[in-house]
Amino acid sequence: MRTKILKTAFNLMGKKPVKDVSMQEIATICNITKPSLYYYFKSKDEICYTIARYVLDDQNKRIKQYIDQKISLKDFLTDIFQKTYNAKTKKSLEFFLHMVDYIKGVPSLEKKFKPLKEENEKNAKELFNRAAKNKSIPENNVDLAHYLFESCLYHIVFAPIKDINLDPKDIVMSILKAIDYKNC
Numbered sequence: 001m002r003t004k005i006l007k008t009a010f011n012l013m014g015k016k017p018v019k020d021v022s023m024q025e026i027a028t029i030c031n032i033t034k035p036s037l038y039y040y041f042k043s044k045d046e047i048c049y050t051i052a053r054y055v056l057d058d059q060n061k062r063i064k065q066y067i068d069q070k071i072s073l074k075d076f077l078t079d080i081f082q083k084t085y086n087a088k089t090k091k092s093l094e095f096f097l098h099m100v101d102y103i104k105g106v107p108s109l110e111k112k113f114k115p116l117k118e119e120n121e122k123n124a125k126e127l128f129n130r131a132a133k134n135k136s137i138p139e140n141n142v143d144l145a146h147y148l149f150e151s152c153l154y155h156i157v158f159a160p161i162k163d164i165n166l167d168p169k170d171i172v173m174s175i176l177k178a179i180d181y182k183n184c
Contacts, residue, residue, distance in 0.1 A: 002040050004030055006054075009047045014095040018048060018102035045109050048099060056116050063123040066130070073131045074176060074183065077149070081168035084153060124149060131181075141179040148175045 008029045012021045023044055027037040041047045059080065066076040103109045128145040131137045137145055152171050175181075 001030070001032070005037065005040055006047065006051055009044075010051055010095055013048075013098050016098070018044070018098045019105070045106060048102065049109065049112060051095075052099060052113070053116065056120055060120055060123050063127050066127055067123070069130075069134075072183065073127075073136050073181065074172065076127070077172045077175060078169060081152065081171055085166060085168045135182065137179045137181055145175070145179040148178060 005026060009021065009026050012025060012029070021044065023037055024034050026044075026047070027034045030037070041050070062076060062080055065071055066073060071079070103113060125142075125146055128137065128142045128149070131145065132139040132142050152175060
């Protein structure tokens with residue numbers, strides 16, 4: 001039932017601002033009572049946090065796989081950009097935009113998201129530090145690699161809104177060339 005609730009909330013929040021989605025509306029679509037919904041989630045904020053946490057945890061998991069040397073930097077970048085690009089339907093883009101807008105207006109959520117954001121940032125930085133240690137990229141290109149990664153990820157997320165067709169593999173190859181990547 002938790003999964004059904006999260007999928008329903010995601011769909012609703014992709015259609016309209018988070019603040020306009022009510023717990024009653026989620027319960028009705030899920031064919032449960034509002035008290036039953038509160039059994040699974042204490043608030044709409046908890047639902048939002050759970051959805052966003054899933055996305056960030058998945059990204060952190062892939063970063064840690066690279067850090068543990070289970071995949072190459074090239075494979076990691078290709079994987080994360082391809083998955084991000086493929087997932088960016090209009091609904092998920094709208095959800096993302098609505099979620100960011102909603103979080104900014106809820107201090108308790110901003111505070112709750114801060115450690116997640118910091119962990120994500122730390123892991124992304126470690127990703128490129130590891131590549132430098134492995135001599136996959138020059139040490140002086142760590143900051144550039146991190147900047148290009150974040151920038152390209154941002155552009156892939158917003159590509160659908162601008163009707164831009166991107167090939168994630170081309171983006172990866174451009175980044176790798178810019179940071180003097182060597183497949184070690």
